Amino acid sequence: MTTHRLTPSRFFNTLGPHEPALHVADGDRVVAATLDAVGGDDAGVARASRPNPMTGPIFVEGAEPGDALHITIESLRPTRATGWSRNTLAPNVVDPDFVPSLPERQTHEWAIDPDAGSVRLLAPFAETGDLVLPLAPMIGCFGVAPAGGEAISTATSGPHGGNMDWRGFRPGASVAFPVGVPGALFFLGDGHARQGDGEIVGTGVETSFEMTVALRVQKGRSIAWPRGEDAAGIFTIGNARPLDQALQHATTEMLRRLGEDYGLDRAGASHLLGQAVRYEIANVFNPAYTVVCRVPADVLPDVPARSR
Amino acid sequence: MTTHRLTPSRFFNTLGPHEPALHVADGDRVVAATLDAVGGDDAGVARASRPNPMTGPIFVEGAEPGDALHITIESLRPTRATGWSRNTLAPNVVDPDFVPSLPERQTHEWAIDPDAGSVRLLAPFAETGDLVLPLAPMIGCFGVAPAGGEAISTATSGPHGGNMDWRGFRPGASVAFPVGVPGALFFLGDGHARQGDGEIVGTGVETSFEMTVALRVQKGRSIAWPRGEDAAGIFTIGNARPLDQALQHATTEMLRRLGEDYGLDRAGASHLLGQAVRYEIANVFNPAYTVVCRVPADVLPDVPARSR
Amino acid sequence: MTTHRLTPSRFFNTLGPHEPALHVADGDRVVAATLDAVGGDDAGVARASRPNPMTGPIFVEGAEPGDALHITIESLRPTRATGWSRNTLAPNVVDPDFVPSLPERQTHEWAIDPDAGSVRLLAPFAETGDLVLPLAPMIGCFGVAPAGGEAISTATSGPHGGNMDWRGFRPGASVAFPVGVPGALFFLGDGHARQGDGEIVGTGVETSFEMTVALRVQKGRSIAWPRGEDAAGIFTIGNARPLDQALQHATTEMLRRLGEDYGLDRAGASHLLGQAVRYEIANVFNPAYTVVCRVPADVLPDVPARSR
Amino acid sequence: MTTHRLTPSRFFNTLGPHEPALHVADGDRVVAATLDAVGGDDAGVARASRPNPMTGPIFVEGAEPGDALHITIESLRPTRATGWSRNTLAPNVVDPDFVPSLPERQTHEWAIDPDAGSVRLLAPFAETGDLVLPLAPMIGCFGVAPAGGEAISTATSGPHGGNMDWRGFRPGASVAFPVGVPGALFFLGDGHARQGDGEIVGTGVETSFEMTVALRVQKGRSIAWPRGEDAAGIFTIGNARPLDQALQHATTEMLRRLGEDYGLDRAGASHLLGQAVRYEIANVFNPAYTVVCRVPADVLPDVPARSR
16 A cells, blocks of 8 residues: 655645546555634644635546546544634524524634644633633545536535535545546545534534545446445445435435445345435535444444445 | 323324313323324224324313413334335425336334344345344424414424424423413324435334323413424424525524524624524425524523523 | 305314314305404404404315315405505525515505406515506305314414415315215315415415305315316316425326326326426415416317216 | 538437537528437338437527527428327326326327328227317427536426427427527427327327427527517416416516516516416426416507517
């Protein structure tokens, strides 16, 4: 496994068929410098423009349409001592007639303390004290170039991944994307020091990162939506509006996966999901929302791993 | 605290202004026998008809519109050795063009073993063995008579509660409903031995129960949607279609609650929710879907409890 | 055909199993006095409270569950010289981040001139002059008692009808509702002197009316949603949130109707709908939205009318 | 006004920053040969692949981001004697549990008779005879390259236009798109000989066309969504899922337009829309649905045209 360092001078606001910034072999590791959502680098200097400027693309040798590109998130290290977030709920996550009661939108800063493992809001919170929360780094936007010649804004997401803004994309998790073009063309960026479910203020704690990922080609693994796994179990991802449709995509993909990877027929898979599935609402803010369908590890049939 | 036993001979398929089956004082406990979703009792004999025949209503002295009725779920004891569920995902939770691939709908039985703390599917599952899952009893349908003279089917839900089908309504959890009529008129039933998120096969493991709850009137606590708490923290409930709207109701109610109960202004509450909120999809099957908005206990401001 | 006059002293805010105000025979005509949406009578005096107090119920002899109750709207005569409406779009019909740009909600008056056949806004409109629009009376809320013992608020709608707020419910139109209880128990009220598609300010031009309808029992006509006809053709009604689901209900009902009433198989009906269907958005304001699915008269197969 | 003929040898499946096939001056007319939705030309020979291969792009001199490109549809002439459609409703437009009742998807042919002004289904319809409907040509997919470097599939739509599949895009109608890149880069294709509302079988009567359009640059006309006009009045277009959001986009854009072009303040515009707006459901099939918001010509204030 070769380790590559990628510190780009050019960034992209779409996931599409752009000129590769790096070529790697199947199985290689990449340590990538990423900007924050509006282009700020590790010194807080703007080096690209919004939305979510991407590091990449990375051409992975051997990846072809019909394969999957499997990403393991090895580490996410914030490279600034501060991040920022918005101070108000997005208008689409509250009752429409409540919208005028929301505060005016501002950007507030957070201190990031990797040693203490925490983030602290640098603005007044409550009479009882500051708002201090655990540091929990995650990738906001990553994925591959879509099929069909599309170049899709990093503001949104689709079968190819993109701006999914899920707090579950943290170190230890892995995820496979359907390869749409030769070489897959993998992009990553938009790191958050922390985020709640739904990204309901429209941001996490946004900052620059050093992201370490390993890339593996899964030949002939044909998937329709991202499929992943972490210590808690396996998951599938659906990206669409409204939430109902995102949930349909994720659930359908999980039903297929339980057949392909665990040998369950439709009734068996339905029983397992009906009585044990878990859903997470990753983001309910972007043009496409993201719903995660999970099956906990301890209820999965104990079969030999296939293409997983 | 007086303990009442309620084993009714008459059941209701709507939550509405029906004749009380029992009068209790503020703070009393009720041990209620409940039927399964299609009316089966502890001997499996049909004693009422679908949907979700309710035990009750219970008139709580002192409860008036403008108050909340606070329910603590003390215990849920299955009273049959078997339950049943459906064997196929509901057509609305998969991609529309995938619907014809679903198996034909059948009802399958489960063995319930309270000593082992498990439920076991009494139908073939996988080559590797049976499907055995932890017993995790919950209340599918409960709530109060709605305001405005409505009588609402137990198939659906609203601000008054109803058929929310959330696996979080388990022993140790409590929840307050907005009182709509004098005496509140509390109903309960539709117990599940277990259920996944979303109730995506349209059922949990359905069976009869003995449910023990304590009822407390919260005078002058004006709430718009159910608000509860459990060991993990506090939560609010939104019931509507689509999921987006259910989420809006729950989130708006939580924003109000964080102000009323924890003294947070809108910006402070937004910061807390933005970086720490958790959502659960309770059901995505009933005419109204149910979304739960949660704030974990360990991130809540440490203020003296008010009307909580 | 006997003609009855109904000028009630008691009004209802739910469609449910209430004591009949009138008994009529199959085929009779009723001339009913109705209040406006907040209870104002022909003198502008408040005689009942919101929402949409109903005149009725009318017990129709011979109507049983499994039948349909067919209503022909013969005339709608405003009984006041003024009506009122709101001055701002509802927050749910604009982009969420646009909501704060909406004007503060007020009620404005309109003059109703039946001789001129117009309504005129009694508030400033544009530099070029007043806002004068054609008088186009319609019924906002009508229907029958639901099945299953429900009593449903007149704020919303369902298979039983209710607050559909469609400008197409005007003189000359007829519509059948599925009978849910013996005698059908028909209610009507909430007349509008005029309304655009969608009722997007949350009101039409609201006023009191004298409504004349004929009621006919269609024995054994089993329908799932309201089905009607007017000079332009036939239509079906779906009531639900979101619009997508209301459209699904209306479209499915039309597919069934084209089979039952016109002998078209599924493929034939699909071809006809695919290339000739018309949709109308009746209301996108109430708790349940209403979508109308239409087939124009001139493209319908020329078959003998059956139960139509 | 110069007239250009464009009969391309290369076609595009995305609207994006592709090499122009033609440069024209502001105000010029283009007569363009277009393929059907799967690439069939006037001889029925496949010359490109799905979805909706586009003729273009056309670079319009002087068009810059911040301007609008105004298209007048002058004529649409089918260039084949046949078209095709699907024989079954799309699964997303019927109730989910009704989907298994839909016929298997097939493609059926139609005869197109321009002299008779009709299309005739070349498959069995009803006992009473064939299905013959008026010929009513329309453009399914057209628009400009999006801003931000995106290349968007011709299967879907957005602020830039695209696959809106509205039967109102017929000769005599005009529409302006927001310019996203220098020269606008206009594309067109996917003509239908006829289509109902919603494109609910997933197709119109698909065929090849000769399309004649005039292109005009509207300097400094900043619009968020397509805005158009025809003999019946003015309209705005919203493209999104679900229908509710498409309607929000279209309604918000109309509120802005009534201010900019007709001098109406928000309350005045709300009164006009509330009591006179018309909605059309253009398509409820594509990844983004399309809703049209209309104000009839006879109720518009009589002000001098500005940038219209």
